[in-house]
Amino acid sequence: MLAVTLVMASCTEKSERSAAKAPIAPPATVEVAPSPRSEDAAIAATIDPKRIDGDPVGLAFLDDGGLALATDTEVAVAGASGISGRVPLKGRSARLEGGQGIVLEGRSEVALLETPSLRELYAGPGYVLTRPSQAIATTGSATSVLVQHAGKLARFTLPPGKSKRVDTIEITASGKHAVVTWSIEDTMDADAAVFDVATARMIGRARPMPAFSMAPTASLVGDLQVAIDKNEVLVIDLASAAIVRRAKVACPKDSFLGNPTSAPGSDVVLVTCGADGIGLDAKTLAPRRRYPRIMPGCDNGELLPGHFDQAKNELVLEGCGGIARMELGTGKYRCSDEIGLAGAEYDVAPSPNGSGRRAPPGRENLPHCTKDDDAMNMGIGTSGTYAITYGEPGAIVHAGGRIELEPAASQFAIARDEKRIAYAVKGRVIVRSLPAGAIIQEIATR
Numbered sequence: 001m002l003a004v005t006l007v008m009a010s011c012t013e014k015s016e017r018s019a020a021k022a023p024i025a026p027p028a029t030v031e032v033a034p035s036p037r038s039e040d041a042a043i044a045a046t047i048d049p050k051r052i053d054g055d056p057v058g059l060a061f062l063d064d065g066g067l068a069l070a071t072d073t074e075v076a077v078a079g080a081s082g083i084s085g086r087v088p089l090k091g092r093s094a095r096l097e098g099g100q101g102i103v104l105e106g107r108s109e110v111a112l113l114e115t116p117s118l119r120e121l122y123a124g125p126g127y128v129l130t131r132p133s134q135a136i137a138t139t140g141s142a143t144s145v146l147v148q149h150a151g152k153l154a155r156f157t158l159p160p161g162k163s164k165r166v167d168t169i170e171i172t173a174s175g176k177h178a179v180v181t182w183s184i185e186d187t188m189d190a191d192a193a194v195f196d197v198a199t200a201r202m203i204g205r206a207r208p209m210p211a212f213s214m215a216p217t218a219s220l221v222g223d224l225q226v227a228i229d230k231n232e233v234l235v236i237d238l239a240s241a242a243i244v245r246r247a248k249v250a251c252p253k254d255s256f257l258g259n260p261t262s263a264p265g266s267d268v269v270l271v272t273c274g275a276d277g278i279g280l281d282a283k284t285l286a287p288r289r290r291y292p293r294i295m296p297g298c299d300n301g302e303l304l305p306g307h308f309d310q311a312k313n314e315l316v317l318e319g320c321g322g323i324a325r326m327e328l329g330t331g332k333y334r335c336s337d338e339i340g341l342a343g344a345e346y347d348v349a350p351s352p353n354g355s356g357r358r359a360p361p362g363r364e365n366l367p368h369c370t371k372d373d374d375a376m377n378m379g380i381g382t383s384g385t386y387a388i389t390y391g392e393p394g395a396i397v398h399a400g401g402r403i404e405l406e407p408a409a410s411q412f413a414i415a416r417d418e419k420r421i422a423y424a425v426k427g428r429v430i431v432r433s434l435p436a437g438a439i440i441q442e443i444a445t446r
Contacts, residue, residue, distance in 0.1 A: 204241025
């Protein structure tokens with residue numbers, strides 16, 4: 001659960017269609033970044049490798065192993081030897097999400113900086129996508145999405161037609177395909193297209209994957225998209241934008257299908273039907289198992305906040321300040337940090353000690369996965385392995401132990417491979433190894 005960090009309070013946050021092929025859009029380009037501005041080059045020549053300007057208000061690990069840091073006045077990148085580059089914000093806001101690229105947002109324009117060099121890939125009219133926030137959309141005669149990928153600027157141009165507002169871009173783990181979702185302005189309609197990342201060519205239509213949805217109806221599983229169309233589950237091959245599998249799944253009229261979830265190599269596709277879950281055979285989409293009351297009773301509404309832990313063949317559910325783990329093969333809950341994660345209904349008007357809530361039979365007294373009895377946890381990362389415990393002192397907790405933290409630790413960021421974690425304390429940024437917790441780097445602030 002890597003959080004998006006928005007720097008500076010002055011910044012303003014910003015129906016699915018057939019998966020049939022669409023006309024091919026004009027080929028777009030993959031561009032090489034221009035040289036940095038002279039003023040930024042002058043700043044780079046006077047870098048203090050030991051300090052950043054001010055207290056950090058955002059941290060994020062980059063794909064190349066570096067660490068991006070933002071303060072109220074600048075954004076910087078640090079390598080093993082310290083700060084390697086920095087750019088002044090000049091009234092703009094910086095968005096850090098890790099991976100590749102950093103977006104700066106001003107009142108009248110946006111800029112995309114290459115990482116780790118911080119060279120300017122684009123500056124001009126546009127807006128920041130809802131997800132991920134290191135991608136931008138240009139405005140003008142044609143709408144394009146710009147994002148750094150494989151060290152270059154990738155530009156995906158949307159098909160012509162009605163005015164569009166781009167919402168998200170999702171690039172598959174293989175890096176081969178990108179699904180762009182947009183809304184049609186002045187309507188409630190949404191649409192999506194799949195692009196070949198190497199050539200930026202539009203392959204065809206896909207199912208929309210908006211950033212905000214009551215219950216998601218599409219997800220990426222490798223280079224496939226698993227989607228829901230009313231009472232049908234569809235599997236779309238992104239290489240061709242063709243539907244390669246489809247099956248009707250029974251769900252009562254007062255409920256609806258949602259939250260398609262799986263993982264590459266898994267033999268299960270999970271969907272929800274109201275509060276229950278249905279496990280489908282990944283190859284045939286035939287129902288194999290039902291999971292009663294799988295929807296957490298936290299503040300997630302109709303969204304299933306979970307992912308597959310393929311190594312353990314488990315569903316990891318997140319919320320209520322912790323996680324729960326359910327065995328996909330049996331439907332048995334192995335552990336849960338809070339009864340809401342084990343299926344107790346959401347407590348709209350909390351009763352003392354949650355005494356009015358009951359988990360389904362067999363889940364009443366589960367052991368905790370990570371949570372201390374007297375602390376509030378926040379999961380960090382995507383594996384469900386680590387959580388931050390807030391208290392005095394705070395700590396990083398996992399199944400193998402507990403790493404005590406310095407007072408007032410904040411602004412946590414975890415590397416994609418979950419082998420490092422960074423956070424800010426007074427006067428410095430600390431990077432620790434995981435799971436050992438050894439301090440491997442400190443960056444001073446001023």
